[in-house]
Amino acid sequence: MCFVSASEMSNKRNKDIQDQESDIDEEQDSGSERDSDLDSDGNYVGDKELQADFEGRNPEDCDFHGIKQLLRQLFLKTNVDLGALAEIIISQNYIGSVVKQCLDEPEEDDEDDDGSDGVFGITTVINITKRKDEKCIEQIRSLLITLAEENANDKTKALIKKILADDSTQVGFIINERILNIPAAISVPLFSSLQSELDKAVRKNMPYTFQYLVWICKTYNTGEQSSEVLFANQEEKPIADEALASFDVDVTEQADLSQWDYEGGALTPCRKILIFDGLKFNHLVRLIKEEVEAV
Template sequence: MSAKKRKNLNKMEIDANEEDSSSSDDDDDVEDGTHPDAYRGNEEVQVDFEGRAPIDPDGEGISQLLQRLFLRAHINCNQMADLLIAQNYVGSVICQCEDEGAESETDDDGMVEDGTIFGITSVLNLTAKKEQPSVIQLRSYLLERAQKHAPKEVQQELHELLENATRHVGLIINERFINIPAQISVPLLQNLHEEIVAAKAKKMKFDFGTYLMLVKLYRKEAKKGKPAEDTYTNAEEELIAERAKLSFEYSVAGECDSGMAGDWLEGDAVLTPYRKVLIFEAEQLPQLINDIKGYINGE
């Protein structure tokens, strides 16, 4: 989508009681991205969202979303946000729709002025951009985490993927505020796939062989004979995790800010924040999107 072309994603009624209480009720905005204006107490608020291509004023909002994903990792999120914006032919940000009949505020170039960025769905070519500072940092981060937390075969596979110059690896970024329902992911991922196909047809560097994703989840630790239970911040990512070719995970409880340090409590249950790295074949993406649609609709 061009910066001027907008897609109304859906009209969603946000009810705090219907959200994932295990990961949102008492969590800090820095970690989860909860937007305080999206709901007020138990009041149901209807919010309209739309997707559009990222533009320069979105840089700060995109960077903040990336920081929630990477936490204290030494990754230049501002520079990564600039890379995502520069490829304005692929990827979308989530914005709140303007009121009907209201005049749009634009700058001298006709672009919509800066507003809150509620999410981003995009892809970054880790192979073609391997010399960029933020990508160098990300690659090191992934390999270091794999060395500490992944089985040997996963470590080896990840290293080979990141070092293979001929089979390009794309990092899919699928970040949004926690109180935005999973239904929004379907049009965003569909649009991303269509844009990747169009970019490939134009011989741009979006011919991926493999995708990586870094996703957020909370774990209710095993207790009194009950097994551990995982709750994904973005519900659709649970299905992607189930279908991933390879994956590994690690706790980030020690990487959160002061208000987020340690564990969380849900009643008498402990909730611990994790990150999971997913690896899957690029050819799986269309079917995954269809499966996500059915998964969300309860089919």
């Protein structure tokens, strides 16, 4: 597993997020051993400590494919144009950050490398009211209504329909995705940076004052009587109690791997859809920081 200690992020284009320092085992593993440390998606799942430095940057064109891949983790096989969504994220690159590995100066042979590989995370927010006429945002809005119809109680269904039907109500869609084994500590500087960027945008009269926030969390159900819910992004656990409304969606049929072992049981992949009062965003960021510091 990759252990990372987050450092403070500035608001400049190359924003330092994390400086991870750990010892690397000097022994070289055989090819077969290295392969066994990767899951079916190529993510490292071994138990050795790796050394890597990460930075947060504003999204750029070269990050398109990496962002799209991260979005696929969240949306799976739903009918959302992830390429178009990635383009929106890049187009509003003054809001949000991608996580990339800090690399030494490229050698001459790497001059043609466009930096498209190695997007380890994305944290941003999109105004799905202002952009409601864009096809992929229309698909997200329709998806939220459909999922609520199939899984939520009547009160939550009514709330989602209400906030999406009123064009004077600005709704922000939070995206907080990263690859496996990047720890929760990374979220603190990412969200601190997002706070600063949103404040700057609002001061410029840009449409980033939200009355409501929608947040989709990746979760896993243990299937036990206690119905314990595990959050893929640990920092999101405490914010669930702050939601105005929420509901869960079983995505077993869409996930490539439907169950994982968990202390002798199994995990079923789900999505928890949370609706927040937009004024609570700074409070949610504080809860995220407290959760990370408590680990």
